[in-house]
Ligand code: SF4
């Protein structure tokens with residue numbers, strides 16, 4: 001009986017890790033937050049749907065009114081969703097294939113040009 | 128594989144796994160930014176610069192240009208011709224025809240109170256903040272360059288090539304206009320513009336023109352200063368003394 005329990009539970013545990021693996025692309029910080037069970041965005045479905053509006057609102061406030069808060073800042077998004085190349089220890093450009101922003105945009109067929117002006121590689125000392 | 132794990136072993140394994148997760152979780156460092164204001168800037172302030180051309184040496188001006196490039200990340204464009212290259216701040220020599228006196232100026236966007244660049248912009252991309260800082264909203268800029276033609280100081284440049292590795296506080300991109308921002312990203316944090324910091328003497332003073340107790344306000348009260356092309360009535364935020 002015990003043996004079955006172990007098999008069952010270890011399957012459960014490994015499936016959790018498989019699940020995390022599947023979302024490795026989420027970005028390093030974002031993945032560890034997810035793994036820790038913490039909730040960062042109020043609701044993933046809202047952030048998925050509304051992130052352009054949030055960003056647009058935030059950019060106008062920052063540029064025109066000088067309100068430079070953390071919330072919904074593009075810098076914040078990038079620093080959480082960026083991935084490092086394990087071999088040379090450098091961050092990948094967030095707009096490159098296989099990275100969080102570009103992968104999802106590609107999947108839904110929506111182009112984005114934030115990163116023709118905004119820096120694409122996370123700066124280490126920003127973290 | 129014959130040895131069945133008892134409950135105690137199982138808990139041990141589980142504990143090891145949980146610790147693993149906890150280590151991952153404790154590795155989280157959320158991005159923190161310097162403390163910032165949550166209220167919009169108001170017209171109770173007006174930021175300005177006073178440049179003393181008598182104290183400012185040519186080396187100082189080169190240092191200012193350099194500091195601006197370092198801070199804002201312009202000047203490394205490789206494909207642009209020399210007339211296409213951006214120049215947010217320039218060294219200018221002016222000569223009084225009557226006396227032959229030569230003065231060196233550092234000329235950047237003058238942050239006009241009545242900015243012609245804002246008047247002509249068809250998309251509202253050229254804009255003036257309440258505190259007098261004139262900026263280009265590159266989200267709205269369509270690259271028509273009317274503002275460049277309208278600016279009497281030739282203060283604005285156009286980005287002609289694809290860029291990368293921009294400064295994270297200063298997005299810049301091909302097809303948009305740009306100019307001195309009075310280092311707004313620093314000013315909003317209570318800091319001083321990079322070019323001002325680079326000059327050791329008091330040749331360049333930055334501050335709130337409306338604040339009676341500020342150094343710039345007090346100095347403007349006692350020294351003779353002028354606006355470049357004062358005849359245009361733009362009421363510039365950058366003033367010069369010694370010319
Ligand atoms: S100096 Fe030129 S760019 Fe700057 S505010 Fe005046 S008109 Fe606009």
Ligand code: SF4
Nearest residue numbers: 195307309310320322
């Ligand atoms: S205030 Fe900042 S952006 Fe403007 S010239 Fe000086 S360093 Fe450059």
